[in-house]
Amino acid sequence: MKKAVILFNLGGPDKIENVEPFLFNLFNDPAILNLPTILRYPLAKLISNRRAPVAKKIYKELGGSSPILKLTMAQSKALETKLNQTEIDSEYKCFIVMRCWNPRANDVIKDVQSFNPEEIILMPLYPQYSAATSGSSIKEWRDVCKKNNYHVKTNTICCYPTDQNFINAHTKEIIKKIKDLKNFKLIFSAHGLPEKNIKKGDPYQWQVEQSVKKIVENLNIENLDWILSYQSRVGPLKWIGPSTEDIIVENSKLAKHIVLVPIAFVSEHSETLVELDIEYKEIADANGCKNYTRVPALGTNEDFIKAMSELIIKKNEYKFSENLYPPKIQCPSNFKKCPCLNYE
Amino acid sequence: MKKAVILFNLGGPDKIENVEPFLFNLFNDPAILNLPTILRYPLAKLISNRRAPVAKKIYKELGGSSPILKLTMAQSKALETKLNQTEIDSEYKCFIVMRCWNPRANDVIKDVQSFNPEEIILMPLYPQYSAATSGSSIKEWRDVCKKNNYHVKTNTICCYPTDQNFINAHTKEIIKKIKDLKNFKLIFSAHGLPEKNIKKGDPYQWQVEQSVKKIVENLNIENLDWILSYQSRVGPLKWIGPSTEDIIVENSKLAKHIVLVPIAFVSEHSETLVELDIEYKEIADANGCKNYTRVPALGTNEDFIKAMSELIIKKNEYKFSENLYPPKIQCPSNFKKCPCLNYE
Numbered sequence: 089m090k091k092a093v094i095l096f097n098l099g100g101p102d103k104i105e106n107v108e109p110f111l112f113n114l115f116n117d118p119a120i121l122n123l124p125t126i127l128r129y130p131l132a133k134l135i136s137n138r139r140a141p142v143a144k145k146i147y148k149e150l151g152g153s154s155p156i157l158k159l160t161m162a163q164s165k166a167l168e169t170k171l172n173q174t175e176i177d178s179e180y181k182c183f184i185v186m187r188c189w190n191p192r193a194n195d196v197i198k199d200v201q202s203f204n205p206e207e208i209i210l211m212p213l214y215p216q217y218s219a220a221t222s223g224s225s226i227k228e229w230r231d232v233c234k235k236n237n238y239h240v241k242t243n244t245i246c247c248y249p250t251d252q253n254f255i256n257a258h259t260k261e262i263i264k265k266i267k268d269l270k271n272f273k274l275i276f277s278a279h280g281l282p283e284k285n286i287k288k289g290d291p292y293q294w295q296v297e298q299s300v301k302k303i304v305e306n307l308n309i310e311n312l313d314w315i316l317s318y319q320s321r322v323g324p325l326k327w328i329g330p331s332t333e334d335i336i337v338e339n340s341k342l343a344k345h346i347v348l349v350p351i352a353f354v355s356e357h358s359e360t361l362v363e364l365d366i367e368y369k370e371i372a373d374a375n376g377c378k379n380y381t382r383v384p385a386l387g388t389n390e391d392f393i394k395a396m397s398e399l400i401i402k403k404n405e406y407k408f409s410e411n412l413y414p415p416k417i418q419c420p421s422n423f424k425k426c427p428c429l430n431y432e
Numbered sequence: 433m434k435k436a437v438i439l440f441n442l443g444g445p446d447k448i449e450n451v452e453p454f455l456f457n458l459f460n461d462p463a464i465l466n467l468p469t470i471l472r473y474p475l476a477k478l479i480s481n482r483r484a485p486v487a488k489k490i491y492k493e494l495g496g497s498s499p500i501l502k503l504t505m506a507q508s509k510a511l512e513t514k515l516n517q518t519e520i521d522s523e524y525k526c527f528i529v530m531r532c533w534n535p536r537a538n539d540v541i542k543d544v545q546s547f548n549p550e551e552i553i554l555m556p557l558y559p560q561y562s563a564a565t566s567g568s569s570i571k572e573w574r575d576v577c578k579k580n581n582y583h584v585k586t587n588t589i590c591c592y593p594t595d596q597n598f599i600n601a602h603t604k605e606i607i608k609k610i611k612d613l614k615n616f617k618l619i620f621s622a623h624g625l626p627e628k629n630i631k632k633g634d635p636y637q638w639q640v641e642q643s644v645k646k647i648v649e650n651l652n653i654e655n656l657d658w659i660l661s662y663q664s665r666v667g668p669l670k671w672i673g674p675s676t677e678d679i680i681v682e683n684s685k686l687a688k689h690i691v692l693v694p695i696a697f698v699s700e701h702s703e704t705l706v707e708l709d710i711e712y713k714e715i716a717d718a719n720g721c722k723n724y725t726r727v728p729a730l731g732t733n734e735d736f737i738k739a740m741s742e743l744i745i746k747k748n749e750y751k752f753s754e755n756l757y758p759p760k761i762q763c764p765s766n767f768k769k770c771p772c773l774n775y776e
Contacts, residue, residue: 127478130471284668324628326670 089181092205092240093171093400094196095164096212096225099186100147100154106189107144111136113188119224139322149362157191159355159387160213164325166388170397176289180400181205193232201238209400210244213354215254216299217247217414218292218329219425220281226427233342244412246427248297250302251415253395257386258299259306261384262349265383272345272379273313276300277332278352279359280318282325291423293328297350303351313344316351319368320359336368341373349383354392356385434523436549436584437744438540439508440569444491444498444701450511450533451488455480457532463568483666493706494539501535503699504528504557512734514741524744525549531569537576545582553744554588554669557698559598560643561591561758562636563769564625572772587755589743592772593639594646595759597739601730602643603650606693609727616689617657618645621676623697623703624662626669635767637672640696642761647695648696657688660695663712664703678766680712684719693727700729700737 101110115121123131147153164182171180181203183418185193200208210229212222228246233239240366248254266272278296287291300316319332332348349366350360364382372380388391399406403413408428419426445454459465459476467475491497508526515524525547544552544745554573556566570588577583592598610616622640628638644660663676676692683690692712694704708726716724730736743750746755752772763770 123475123478127471127474131467131475134467134471282668324626324669326668 089177089207089209090203090205091171091209092200092203093180093209093211094165094200094229095160095167095182095184096155096210096222096229097160097184097186097355098221099189100156101189102153102157104144104147104152104210104251107147108136108140110189111139111143114317117187117220117224119227121221123404130280135323146358146362149366154189154357155361156355156357157184157186157189159357160186161395162388163213163355166393167396171400174326174397175401185225188222193225193228197232197236197238201236204300205240208240210242211396212246214352215247215251215354216249216278216292216295216352217426218281218285219244219290220285220292222246223425223427243403243413243424244427245396245403246412246414247291247295247417248395248399248415249299250417251399253391253398255299255302255306255390257388257389257395258303258349258351259390261383261386261389262303262307262347265381266347269345269347269379269381271343272347272381273315273335273339273342274347274349275332275335276303276314276316276340276349276351277319277364278316278350279320280329280331281326283327286328289422289424289426290418291426292352294362294419294423295417299351303349305368332420333368333371336372336377337375340372340377341432343376343378345379345381346372346377347381347383350385354386356387403408433521433551434525434547434549435515436544436547436552437511437524437526438544438552438554439526439528440554440558440573440575441500441504441528441530441699443533444500445533446490446497446501448488448496448573451491452480452484454533455483455487461531461564461568463564463571476733477768479667490702493710494702498533498701499699499705500531500699500701501528501533503701504530506732507557507699507737510737511740514737515744518741519745529569529573531565531572535654537569537572541576541580541582544676545580549584552584553688553747554586554742556589556591558696559591559595559698560593560622560636560639560696561770562625562629563634563635564629565769566590567769587747587757588771589747590756590758591635591639591761592739592743592759593643594761595739595743597735597742599643599646599650600731601735601739602647602695605727605730605733606647606651606691609725610691613689613691613723613725615687616691616725617659617679617683617684617686618691618693619676619679620658620660620693620695621663621708622694623664623671624661624671624675627672628669630672633766633768635763635770638763638767639761641656643695644735647693649670662773663707668678676708677712677715680716680721681719682723684716687722689723689725690716690721691725691727694729698730700731704729 101107115135121128168182183196185196214221317332317335318328321327332350369380405411406415445451456476459479465472512526527540529540558565661674661676661679662672665671713724750757750759
C-alpha cells in the first residue's frame, strides 16, 4: 500500500533576492495577518518591504540563504528509510511542503499525484500546534487538494508535544551538553507569538509548556534550575513572555553558565544559528556571561526520527476522530483553535 | 489687541450613535495609525467597527455621552476670565478644538476668523507632549489654516510638564486626599501608548516622568511610597509599562490603601470616571483592597487655570524659537518628535 507523508515546515529564502518575497508570503497569510484580503495584501507588501533590510543581514550571516530546506531533506530521507524499514508491507514516500518558500503545496501536489498514494499523512515539523504554523500549512494543503480536485484519504498528526520518543530526543541532546556543568541555567527557548493569538485560543503556549514539563521530569535532576522563555519578537505587538533575551541578561549578570535549548524548532535555521548563537550570545557576553552553551536542534536525531515514524505507523493507537491523530494529549477547552476541539 | 487661544483636546462622543464615528476619527489619524491613506482608511473602519460595542458600554456607564466637552468649556471660560482680568489691555477669547469629535478645527476656524485676532496661541490641554495628541492637534490646526488660506501670527505652548503652577495644582489635589492616610501607595497613572511610539522618539513618557518627579519633590513627604504606571491599553500592540492594573493588583494584595492620581488627563472622562473609578476599583476589590481613593483631575483647579494663564501671558520668558514656548524644559535629543528638536 502506497502512503505519502507530507512534512510541513515554514521554509526560508534560498537567496538574498528572495528574502522580501519570502517575507511577503509570511505576512500575506491570514493566519499571521488576520485581515480582509484587500487590506492584508498591501499591508503585507508594506511590512515585507520595511523588514527586508534587517532580514537580509540575518541571511547574510548564514551565507546568503536559509539552511532549512537542506536540513529538512535530511530529516525527510531519514524518516522515509525508517518508515519503509519498519512497515515493510507499505511503500512510504515523504514529501516536503514549505509554507512560505519552495517547495510550495501547489507544486508538490503534482509529485504526490504522480506517486498516487492510497493514503496521505500530514506531519507538521512543528511538535506544538499553532494556528499560525501547523494550522496554516494543513489548511493550505487542504485548499490546494480541493482546487486540484484531488481526493485521497488524508490523516493528520496534528501535534506531538509530549510524545515519549520526542521527549527522549530532547532529553538526550540536553544531557550531552550539561552532564559536566555546574551552576548553569537551563533556558528552554521557544519561538514567541503575539499575546492576542493565545487569547483567541491558540494552544501553542500551553503545548510548549507541556513539552518542557515532561522533558524536565524526564531529565530527573535534583534542583534543576530551568525556565521557559520566548524568543524572536519583532514588530510592535505584545508577545508572550518572558523573553529569552531578558532571561539571558538576568542570568548573565548572575554569572550563570547559560544553556539554551531550542524547544519548538526541530531544525537549525536563522532563529537558532543567528539569533541564539550570535545575537543573544553578544548580549550574554555584554552582560558578563562567561559560559554559553547551545543544545542543537533535533535534526536527524535518532529518537526524533523514531518519534515521527512511530507516530505515523502506530497512529491508530492515538485515533481521536476520523482524521486526527494527536498522541495522547488533550488541550483544555479554552484553546478552541486546537483542531481536536474544532474537527468537522 | 485681540488674541485667540485655541485649547486642544481629544473630545468624546456626544451620544451613543456617535461612538463608532468618533473611534473612526481616532484611528484614521496618521499620528495613531501610521500607514498610507489607502490602508489607514479601511483599517480604521474595521477597527472602529470592532471596538464600538465595548466602547459603547463604557459611554453607557457615563449616561450615554462623554463629559469632556462640558468640562473643557468650564476650563475655557475660567481661563478666558483669568486672562482678561490679568492682561487688561488685551482682549482674549478662548476656542475649543477637539481632535476626534466636535467642535472640529474645520468649523472652529470660522469663529476664529470672525473674531479676527492679531495673534493666535495654541494651547494643548495635554501637559505632556505626544505626537499622538498635542502633535496631531497642532498639525491639524495648521493644515486647516493653510486650507483656508488663513495667516495670523501663531504661537504654540507645546508642553508644560514641569510648570510650577501646574505642579502646585497636582500637589494640592493630592494633599487634600492623603493628608490623613496611612499605609498608602500613591499611584500616578498616565494614559499609556505603544512602545513603538517611544522608540520612534516620542517625548511623552519622558515628560510624564518629569511631571511626576517634580510633584513628588514638591510633596516633600518622607518615605513616600509612590510609583508611575500607565493605563488604558487596548489592542494587540506592546505598550509602555508598568500597567496601572498590575500595580493595583500587587498593592491590593499587600493591603495598601490605593491612591490614584491621573497625571496626564486634565479633565474627567471615560479613562478616569469608568476605567479608574469603576473597572480598576473592581479589580482592586477582587484582590483584597479595602481602601481606594482617586484624586480628581485638575478641571478648573485655580492653580491649573493660573498655570495656563501665565504660560500664555508670560510666554516671552520661555521663548524657544520663533513660534515655540515650552516652559523651561528641554527634551533629551533622542526624543526627536519633540517640536523643539524639530522646528522649521
